[in-house]
Amino acid sequence: MTASSTRRTTAxxxxxxxxxxxxxxxxLMLTGCGDQTKDSGSESDTASTAPxxxxxxxxxxxxxVIKVGSDIAYAPVEFKDSSGKVVxxxxxxxxxxxxxxxxxxxxxxxxxxxxxxGLRSKRYDIAMxxxxxxxxxxxxxxxxxxxxxxxxxxxxxxxxxxxxIYTKKGDDQGIKTWSDLCGKKIVLQRGTxxxxxxxxxxxxxxxxxxxxxxxxxxxxxxxxxxxxxxxDAGSSDFPVAAYAVxxxxxxxxxxxxxxxxxxxxxxxxxxxxxxxxxxxLKAALDAIIENGEYxxxxxxxxxxxxxxxxxxxxxxK
Numbered sequence: 213m214t215a216s217s218t219r220r221t222t223a224x225x226x227x228x229x230x231x232x233x234x235x236x237x238x239x240l241m242l243t244g245c246g247d248q249t250k251d252s253g254s255e256s257d258t259a260s261t262a263p264x265x266x267x268x269x270x271x272x273x274x275x276x277v278i279k280v281g282s283d284i285a286y287a288p289v290e291f292k293d294s295s296g297k298v299v300x301x302x303x304x305x306x307x308x309x310x311x312x313x314x315x316x317x318x319x320x321x322x323x324x325x326x327x328x329x330g331l332r333s334k335r336y337d338i339a340m341x342x343x344x345x346x347x348x349x350x351x352x353x354x355x356x357x358x359x360x361x362x363x364x365x366x367x368x369x370x371x372x373x374x375x376x377i378y379t380k381k382g383d384d385q386g387i388k389t390w391s392d393l394c395g396k397k398i399v400l401q402r403g404t405x406x407x408x409x410x411x412x413x414x415x416x417x418x419x420x421x422x423x424x425x426x427x428x429x430x431x432x433x434x435x436x437x438x439x440x441x442x443x444d445a446g447s448s449d450f451p452v453a454a455y456a457v458x459x460x461x462x463x464x465x466x467x468x469x470x471x472x473x474x475x476x477x478x479x480x481x482x483x484x485x486x487x488x489x490x491x492x493l494k495a496a497l498d499a500i501i502e503n504g505e506y507x508x509x510x511x512x513x514x515x516x517x518x519x520x521x522x523x524x525x526x527x528x529k
Contacts, residue, residue, distance in 0.1 A: 262314025264499060267492035272337065278317050278489075280306065281336030283324040285430040286448075288455045288513055289342040290319065301451070301513050302340050305370060308505040309496035323429050325403030328365060331483055338482050338493070342449055344405050345369050345479030345528030355408055366486075367479025368493045369524040371515075374472030375406055376453040378438075378446050381467045385444045388470045395421035396444040399434040402427035405474060406447035431456075439465055451515055477520070477527050490525065497523040 265273060272278060282302065284290050290300040298319050306317035317340075322330055327339040328349070345367035348355045352364035377398075379387060386392060390409060394417035400406040407427055414423035424443075428434045431448050435456055438446045447453070450472045457466045482490040500506045501522065510516045 264312045264495050265314035269488045276315050279337045280317050280319045281322050281327040281330045281339040282319045282341040284321045285432050304509045308500045312496040312499045340480045342478050345477045365481040366490050369477035369479045369527045371478040372518045374450045374475045376450045376472050378453045378466045378468050384469050393423045397424035398445045399426045399437045399443040400447045401431045494523045
């Protein structure tokens with residue numbers, strides 16, 4: 213997402229491949245929802261046989277769980293399927309990394325703009341929620357005010373995505389670029405790069421033709437507002453916008469307009485003082501890239517164009 217804290221997002225890269233159809237729910241189950249009948253001995257065995265378990269902090273190894281703060285309403289990156297299971301690109305990547313580290317990644321739902329605060333308060337061990345890696349977030353800077361609001365976080369970058377605009381199908385209101393939004397209303401998720409872009413563009417608009425921005429707690433609420441005719445356009449990360457266009461109303465509700473902008477990496481956020489955990493996550497990500505599991509996940513969701521070749525720490529600009 214992206215933005216002021218910077219949520220998911222900003223991306224202007226070549227368009228990602230069309231989002232693939234949802235795979236079988238069982239393959240996408242959240243790792244943390246595993247067999248609860250395991251005894252402590254079997255859990256220890258799992259950890260001891262994991263090739264990268266020794267890289268984790270001992271406290272994390274002892275718990276056997278990494279708590280993940282995530283806004284679980286951002287299909288296809290992370291969302292709940294019809295049975296209530298957490299599925300998507302992020303949970304799949306986390307599950308594959310968990311096999312390398314010998315721990316479960318337990319996703320916990322939260323609104324996007326509170327995830328870094330939850331990380332700071334130790335409610336979560338990491339935040340993984342299509343969060344765009346930006347310098348402001350790394351340094352704890354509020355992108356609206358330019359003021360420092362926290363110690364910042366480190367990121368382990370795992371994907372690349374951009375930001376897209378979408379409208380009701382067959383009614384693009386003449387919108388092709390962000391400048392075309394002047395004098396119009398856009399809906400989006402609060403705290404994302406989409407919101408940052410809309411605010412920045414609105415400042416460029418002539419007097420009396422500023423962009424009306426309506427921000428919501430999650431992207432689904434924004435889509436509902438646009439679907440009901442309450443706005444001229446919506447914006448979100450490309451994978452999410454493309455998925456909404458493909459699935460909402462059987463593909464009859466929305467259409468993408470223009471090109472993606474602000475290409476940037478998604479990163480797993482880790483507290484600045486958790487360098488051992490950060491480095492363990494990087495090693496696990498590199499391992500699944502090398503063994504092919506990462507690319508299988510990209511292909512399953514049809515987002516190969518967002519793939520990376522190696523994990524990077526704090527690669528955001």
